[in-house]
Amino acid sequence: MLRRICFAAGRSAEVGQAPDPVPGPGQLLVRAEAVGAGVGLVRLLAAAGERGERVRPGGEVVGTVVALGPDVAGFAVGDRVGGVVFEDAFADVVVADPRLVSPVPAEVDAGAALALVRGGLIALSMLRAGRFTPGESVLVTAAASGTGHLAVQLARALGAARVVAAVGSADKAGFVRECGADEVVTYAQPSWGDPVDVVLDGVGGDAMQHGVDTLAPFGRLVAFSAGGGSVDVASLLGDAKSVIGFTIGRLNRTRPELVERHRAELWDLLAAGRLHPRHTDFPLEQVTEAIELVAARANLGRVVLRTG
CATH class of the missing domain: 3.90.180.10 (Medium-chain alcohol dehydrogenases, catalytic domain)
Known part of the structure; x- marks a missing residue:
């Protein structure tokens, strides 16, 4: 039983x-x-x-x-x-x-493994979907969450020049800085700081438009929240910004070989001490x-x- x-x-x-x-x-x-x-x-x-x-x-x-x-x-x-x-x-x-x-891997703690098998996979796949390249800047919403804190770490490990963590309350600032964030903002702030190249949005709602407004010219927002939200298309046009929808289920069904490469990359980063779930x-x-x-x-x- x-x-x-x-x-x-x-x-x-x-x-x-x-x-x-x-x-x-x-x-x-x-x-x-x-x-x-x-x-x-x-x-x-x-x-x-x-x-x-x-x-x-x-x-x-x-x-x-x-x-x-x-x-x-x-x-x-x-x-x-x-x-x-x-x-x-x-x-x-x-x-x-x-x-x-x-x-x-047999040597990986079950808690760390659990964090990576889905949250880590989503975080890395979103960075790839957003066409992130080393030297760019990244803002992550829900940055203290199971997926968000790994997105912060991955952006740092893969060569981001600047990582901004957006959180619901200032008492999470110390945690996300430990994960590699250079700057911390809260959703209530009228400005999320200087423009960034990539936004990974796990919050939805008003945060989507706020994220778009924070994008630099040619910036990309990757939306993966189930919370919905909308964006004013006019706010995309002048600076050639884009919004990319993402779900790991679709990627797993249609591009399993890509998912396998992302999984292997995650285990390699963990083994090298560059990820700390x-x-x-x-x-x-x-x-x-x-x-x-x-x-x-x-x-x-x-x-x-x-x-x-």
Whole structure:
């Protein structure tokens, strides 16, 4: 029997017992070491709570393959993997689609690995989508988040001349400076400082237009927030600015070879000591506390639930 969490009436978590799942055709069974809790989970639970639904959501997982379903190639029992599962991520053992997980080096801590397998992949892929080149300047919104703090570190590691971190409150300034930010601004400030070449926006809403207004001529804003937002097209024209939409799901489905190169680059940067994923850990049973931390926008880096 394994522990499995079901969420009822919003963020109310129920820890129950369930039989070990059996992998079907084309599936892996993974014994989890760590599971991630992020803003996407908070939004999903809020929506489910409004509808009065009980949910067993998916999410990011790092763990070890313990069984293979029929017709699985490229993986073996004992492989360490990380990625995304669509359902029942908050459990000791999860069913995974091989297309959505990838190898994780044995020597990497589970919390650091969890931060990189999705948040790090998104951050690096956004910089590439924004055609960032060494010597350019970068502004990152939601810079203290699980993805944002890695985007700050990656911009610095890849040769940014100047990195600006945009955060919701000034008390996060020390954290993002430790991650490599040269300057820190808050969303409430009327100006976000001197123009930048690339903006990575994970906030949406009014932040999108603010980011566009901060772009230098020929600057690019990469939007990856699910929070929506709009931009005045006239504000793009005179200085030939552009807005690029981004989702890692589309990239993974259509350009898997590019995603694999980004993953390899992330592990290389980590091994070289040029990336330092930051995370706050909770035991699985304290999932409610972990979610409340994210919902309050008080987390610094990734929030990780340890299943050991």
